[in-house]
Amino acid sequence: MLFSKMHGLGNDFIVIDARGKEDIDYNSLAKRMCHRHIGVGADGILLVLDSDIADIRMRIINSDGSEAEMCGNGIRCFSKYVFERGIVKKDKFKVETLAGIIEPELILNEYGLVEKVKVNMGKPSFKRKDIPMIGEPDDTAINTSIFVDGKEYQITSLLMGVPHTILFVDDVEKVDIYNLGPKIEKHEAFPRKTNVNFVQVIDKNNIKVRTWERGAGATFACGTGSCASVIASNLNGFTERKANVHLYFGTLEIEWQDSDVVFMTGPAEEVFVGEYFE
Numbered sequence: 001m002l003f004s005k006m007h008g009l010g011n012d013f014i015v016i017d018a019r020g021k022e023d024i025d026y027n028s029l030a031k032r033m034c035h036r037h038i039g040v041g042a043d044g045i046l047l048v049l050d051s052d053i054a055d056i057r058m059r060i061i062n063s064d065g066s067e068a069e070m071c072g073n074g075i076r077c078f079s080k081y082v083f084e085r086g087i088v089k090k091d092k093f094k095v096e097t098l099a100g101i102i103e104p105e106l107i108l109n110e111y112g113l114v115e116k117v118k119v120n121m122g123k124p125s126f127k128r129k130d131i132p133m134i135g136e137p138d139d140t141a142i143n144t145s146i147f148v149d150g151k152e153y154q155i156t157s158l159l160m161g162v163p164h165t166i167l168f169v170d171d172v173e174k175v176d177i178y179n180l181g182p183k184i185e186k187h188e189a190f191p192r193k194t195n196v197n198f199v200q201v202i203d204k205n206n207i208k209v210r211t212w213e214r215g216a217g218a219t220f221a222c223g224t225g226s227c228a229s230v231i232a233s234n235l236n237g238f239t240e241r242k243a244n245v246h247l248y249f250g251t252l253e254i255e256w257q258d259s260d261v262v263f264m265t266g267p268a269e270e271v272f273v274g275e276y277f278e
């Protein structure tokens with residue numbers, strides 16, 4: 001199996017051209033390939049597939065074998081992969097995902113290679129029935145509370161392609177992400193689990209984020225999580241609708257436009273190609 005290893009600000013993926021190879025059990029393959037000691041090592045696998053309704057289709061499977069609806073860092077890597085291999089020959093195109101059609105636009109360098117990708121991530125949803133989250137189906141969960149180990153936490157939850165929960169903290173470095181992350185991810189309030197973002201507000205246009213991802217654990221960056229974090233920061237009065245999200249390996253630019261559509265701009269890197277045996 002030929003693959004490419006890519007990452008978006010340290011959120012790393014194994015990209016596989018799965019066209020014509022749809023009958024493989026990719027959920028169980030993801031668990032083995034993503035293993036950091038006996039596999040290639042990654043937060044998830046990205047599958048390139050043909051689409052009847054868009055230019056191309058992306059599937060994202062987490063390192064635990066669960067399938068997600070969307071992946072922000074993943075779609076930038078995916079876009080670079082399909083463009084630079086000539087699978088898609090346009091610099092602005094449509095990608096079918098389980099979260100709907102997502103539209104990346106490539107920013108090319110002087111050699112015609114992809115340097116950054118600006119992605120129209122679509123609109124967030126705040127209804128509990130969409131996130132999904134227990135409670136009145138049409139109610140929102142902006143600055144509400146949940147209890148973990150008997151302690152009350154203020155959270156904001158929303159759907160940004162995938163479910164996200166945001167907690168504001170004084171210092172992201174001091175958060176016990178390995179303890180609190182999985183407890184909120186699997187909290188009974190979230191029937192399909194949630195990604196968990198710890199957000200430190202720097203000023204009106206800058207935040208720092210650390211994410212515990214559903215199905216992948218602590219990652220170095222989360223694209224959909226960065227979008228959700230800027231939206232939650234704005235709704236809670238901390239930032240403007242446009243802000244930089246500072247992550248361990250760099251920055252994502254996020255803009256929640258007045259039209260409700262969210263744009264994410266950031267890099268995508270290809271690290272190596274390989275052949276996987278088992």
Ligand SMILES: N[C@@H](CCC[C@H](N)C(=O)O)C(=O)O
Pocket residue numbers: 011060062067068069070071072073074162163195213214215216219221222223224225
């Ligand atoms: N890393 C991603 C999100 C991947 C999916 C997530 N783990 C889930 O199951 O919801 C991103 O960059 O958005």
